[in-house]
Amino acid sequence: MSASSSTAQPTATAQPASPPAGPATGSAPVRRSRVDLLPYLLIAPVMIFIALLALVPAVTTVVQSFFRVDALDPPTRFDGFGNFVRLAGDKALLGSIGNTVFYVVVGVALSTIIGIGAAVVLQKPFRGRSLVIAVLILPWALPGAVGGVLWTGIFDPNAGLINSVLSTLHLSDGNAVLLGQNRLLTITLIELVQVWQIAPLSVLLILAVLQLIPDELYEAAQIDGCTPWSAFLRITLPLARPGIAVTMVQAVIATLNVFDQPYVLNGAANTGASVTMQTYFISFQDLDFGGGYALSLLITLVTLVISLGVIRLVYRRVEL
Amino acid sequence: MKRRTSGLRGVGVAMILLWSLVPIYWAIKTSLQTEADARAKPAHYLPTNATWQNYATLLSGDGDVPAQIRRSTLNIVIECGAATVVTVLLATLAAYAFARMQFRGKTVLFYAVIATMAFPAYTTLIPLYRIMSTFGLVNTYTGIVLVYVSGFLPLATWILHNYFASLPSGIEEAGLVDGAHRLQVLWHLLLPLARPGIISTALITFLFAWGQFLFPLVLSSDLSTQPLTVVIASLQGRHVVPSTLLNAAGVLAIIVPAVLALAFNRYIVNGLLAGSTK
Numbered sequence: 273m274s275a276s277s278s279t280a281q282p283t284a285t286a287q288p289a290s291p292p293a294g295p296a297t298g299s300a301p302v303r304r305s306r307v308d309l310l311p312y313l314l315i316a317p318v319m320i321f322i323a324l325l326a327l328v329p330a331v332t333t334v335v336q337s338f339f340r341v342d343a344l345d346p347p348t349r350f351d352g353f354g355n356f357v358r359l360a361g362d363k364a365l366l367g368s369i370g371n372t373v374f375y376v377v378v379g380v381a382l383s384t385i386i387g388i389g390a391a392v393v394l395q396k397p398f399r400g401r402s403l404v405i406a407v408l409i410l411p412w413a414l415p416g417a418v419g420g421v422l423w424t425g426i427f428d429p430n431a432g433l434i435n436s437v438l439s440t441l442h443l444s445d446g447n448a449v450l451l452g453q454n455r456l457l458t459i460t461l462i463e464l465v466q467v468w469q470i471a472p473l474s475v476l477l478i479l480a481v482l483q484l485i486p487d488e489l490y491e492a493a494q495i496d497g498c499t500p501w502s503a504f505l506r507i508t509l510p511l512a513r514p515g516i517a518v519t520m521v522q523a524v525i526a527t528l529n530v531f532d533q534p535y536v537l538n539g540a541a542n543t544g545a546s547v548t549m550q551t552y553f554i555s556f557q558d559l560d561f562g563g564g565y566a567l568s569l570l571i572t573l574v575t576l577v578i579s580l581g582v583i584r585l586v587y588r589r590v591e592l
Numbered sequence: 593m594k595r596r597t598s599g600l601r602g603v604g605v606a607m608i609l610l611w612s613l614v615p616i617y618w619a620i621k622t623s624l625q626t627e628a629d630a631r632a633k634p635a636h637y638l639p640t641n642a643t644w645q646n647y648a649t650l651l652s653g654d655g656d657v658p659a660q661i662r663r664s665t666l667n668i669v670i671e672c673g674a675a676t677v678v679t680v681l682l683a684t685l686a687a688y689a690f691a692r693m694q695f696r697g698k699t700v701l702f703y704a705v706i707a708t709m710a711f712p713a714y715t716t717l718i719p720l721y722r723i724m725s726t727f728g729l730v731n732t733y734t735g736i737v738l739v740y741v742s743g744f745l746p747l748a749t750w751i752l753h754n755y756f757a758s759l760p761s762g763i764e765e766a767g768l769v770d771g772a773h774r775l776q777v778l779w780h781l782l783l784p785l786a787r788p789g790i791i792s793t794a795l796i797t798f799l800f801a802w803g804q805f806l807f808p809l810v811l812s813s814d815l816s817t818q819p820l821t822v823v824i825a826s827l828q829g830r831h832v833v834p835s836t837l838l839n840a841a842g843v844l845a846i847i848v849p850a851v852l853a854l855a856f857n858r859y860i861v862n863g864l865l866a867g868s869t870k
Contacts (some may be wrong), residue, residue: 297831307696310774314689317682318705325742326708329719334717383692393604404605406857407612413853413860414846415803419823421828423618436635458658468615480865493737529712534807536825548714548806555718556810557839564718572715579710 295524307446337566343559355566365554365567368545371459372528375546376578377525378463379470380520386467387474387519392508395482412472420536423465427451427537451538458543465533470526474519481515483507510588517587521579530576547571623647623811623840629838646840657833660815660823661841668819670733670843671808675740677749679797680790688778689751692764702753709746712804721810731812736819739811740801744811748793751867755789756782757814794864795856802849821847 340351358364389410394401411419426433427450438444451458470585485507493503531548538544540553548571622630623646625640650658665793689695690702705769721730729735761781767777783790805821812818824841827833 287614301783308693311689311693311695311698315686315701317750318686320744321738321745322705322708323683325717325720325723325738326746327704329716329723330708330711332719332722333715390604390608393601393608396601398598398601400605402858406854407861408608409857410616410850410853411614413799413803415805415821415849415851417805417825418842418845419615421838422823422846423613424828425618425622425839428835431622431631431635431835433614434633434634436637442704449843468611472612475805476864508656525712529714532716532825535805536828539829551717552713552806552810556721561718562724564757568715568718572707572712575712576710 273336279409282491285317303432309566328394333394333565333568333572336562337569338372339562341560341562341565343561348562351399351562355562356570358560359566359570362550362554362563364542364545365547365550367542368547368550369535371455371544372530372547374398374456375463375466375530375534376524376527378437378525379467379530380458382463382467383471383523384516387478388512388516390471390475391478391482391512391515392415395508404480408475411455412470415534416466416469417536419465419469420533421561423461423468423533424537452541452543455543458538460538462534462544463527463530466527466530467535470523473522477519477522478512478515481512508585513586513588517583520586524578524582525575528571528578597699617841617851619839619846621844622729622836625836627834650840650844657827657837657841660827661820661844662701662813663704664818664820665844667733667817668802668821671736671740671817671819672798674733674737675744675801676794676798677743678737678793679744683745683748683784683793684786684790686745687749687756688782690749691753692758692759692782705749705826708758709750715812717806724811729812731817733817735815735854736808736811737804739807740804743807744797744800747867748797751793751796751863752786752789754866755786755792759785769799787864788859791856792859792866795852795860796863797869799849799860800850854855 336348338350338352339348340354341348353413357527360362394405394408414422425431429435429447429449432450434442434450435448438448450461489507490503493507498506529548530546534544534546537550540549547567551571552569554567556561621637621639624642625636626641626643626645626646629636629639629641641819650661651656652658686705690698718741724730724735725738727735729738763781763785764774764777767781768774772780803821803823806821808817808819808822809825812822815823824838824845827841828837
């Protein structure tokens with residue numbers, strides 16, 4: 273490493289071309305005590321970006337949660353837990369918390385089940401598998417807001433796919449209002465759209481873990497008279513736990529912070545508004561930034577706590 | 593028994609394909625219909641009397657909506673392209689240093705970068721808006737690109753760090769013996785080896801940037817910088833826009849990410865796995 277540190281010395285002008293044995297004698301100790309600047313220069317841009325546009329904003333959110341920051345009610349001043357107390361009395365927010373709990377439960381459950389199911393389907397190599405995987409990740413690659421637009425065509429009360437199929441099969445007159453009529457149905461359908469977009473990552477993460485399970489385990493199980501179903505329960509599921517844990521954490525973070533799909537599919541209507549949507553309304557419509565900060569802080573804390581809880585419950589280190 | 597499992601797999605594969613493709617198909621179908629056909633009952637499941645009229649309207653037609661779609665398409669391409677180039681460039685330099693150099697404070701600094709990934713992105717939404725507004729960067733490409741880059745750098749650095757760390761040790765020594773500067777070693781020896789990782793990172797960054805909605809919704813209030821996603825969502829809210837035209841706009845917004853995902857899925861899958869596990 274001493275050879276490389278000498279190249280980084282802009283001041284080492286002496287002996288421009290004398291690589292053989294000589295140059296180390298007098299100057300080496302001095303050089304070694306100097307700090308090698310090159311790595312710091314290489315990481316500097318990233319560190320500056322992270323410090324100014326991630327750490328400073330994060331600290332701002334924490335600190336300003338305890339301040340009254342309101343464009344319509346200046347100046348900014350310390351307010352203790354005032355923002356949190358005000359949030360606790362916000363009816364629209366309380367409703368959105370209920371909605372978000374549903375989003376998290378439905379979304380984490382569905383994306384995990386789909387993730388496990390599809391990963392098992394794709395576990396063994398077969399012709400065309402890579403093409404199926406390519407198609408599978410397609411919804412993940414699409415913008416959430418546009419996903420909402422695409423599914424509007426599926427849910428449309430007049431010409432939507434679901435209502436059309438129902439009326440073609442004579443199961444209904446084909447005019448059922450799916451979104452916005454009933455809260456549970458609205459939330460489930462909106463979350464279905466988000467699951468459409470986050471489940472591909474769940475499949476990939478679980479599939480990656482399943483690829484590590486040796487075939488011999490399944491062969492031995494089969495010789496012992498294990499049915500495929502009990503092999504799934506006793507081999508696949510336990511060994512997939514690390515992947516399932518990561519998958520569930522990703523789903524928790526995505527669903528707790530869901531914004532695009534409910535915003536596009538259901539607008540500001542309280543049948544589907546999420547907590548992140550309330551943060552947006554409180555901050556950028558009511559201009560109550562203090563309340564927005566406090567709510568952001570709460571969402572972040574809840575996200576971290578639930579993520580850690582999922583890891584503790586589901587994650588098991590697997591030795592193979 | 594073998595036949596039964598492969599039969600089950602056939603059903604599973606069919607369900608995966610249907611689940612992934614039907615909503616996209618329905619949007620494409622609707623975008624190729626006239627408004628009367630799209631609203632017909634019973635529904636046409638195939639685009640009978642297919643027409644390119646909606647696309648022609650969006651791409652070369654007069655009027656408010658086509659103009660908005662064209663401008664916001666330009667915006668999203670500029671914003672995603674710039675954010676991707678800057679992110680990959682800066683993350684490559686930092687990841688190289690973190691993965692292959694020794695220096696004081698390395699571990700702490702690296703964790704400081706990685707730890708920001710644990711926070712939900714929207715934690716910083718309001719402060720970032722206020723910072724950008726203080727510096728007059730709301731409704732500018734610079735503001736949006738700065739926010740995107742800061743958001744994507746941790747993951748990009750992490751993925752690239754894992755790629756650089758997986759390359760055999762001793763490459764630098766070999767290069768340095770030949771008298772090359774360490775940056776020449778990075779440029780001539782390590783970058784070519786890390787190319788798959790760099791392509792993965794660029795694709796994932798670009799797709800994330802293309803999918804952004806809430807940040808640009810807050811950071812750009814007019815058409816000068818609004819990306820396609822924001823404009824389409826606002827058209828959706830106005831019920832006067834015909835659904836066939838809206839679906840054509842939606843298809844325009846998914847062509848680029850869909851083609852990238854299908855063409856480069858191997859790079860994307862590898863990058864996602866390198867970024868999510870471990």
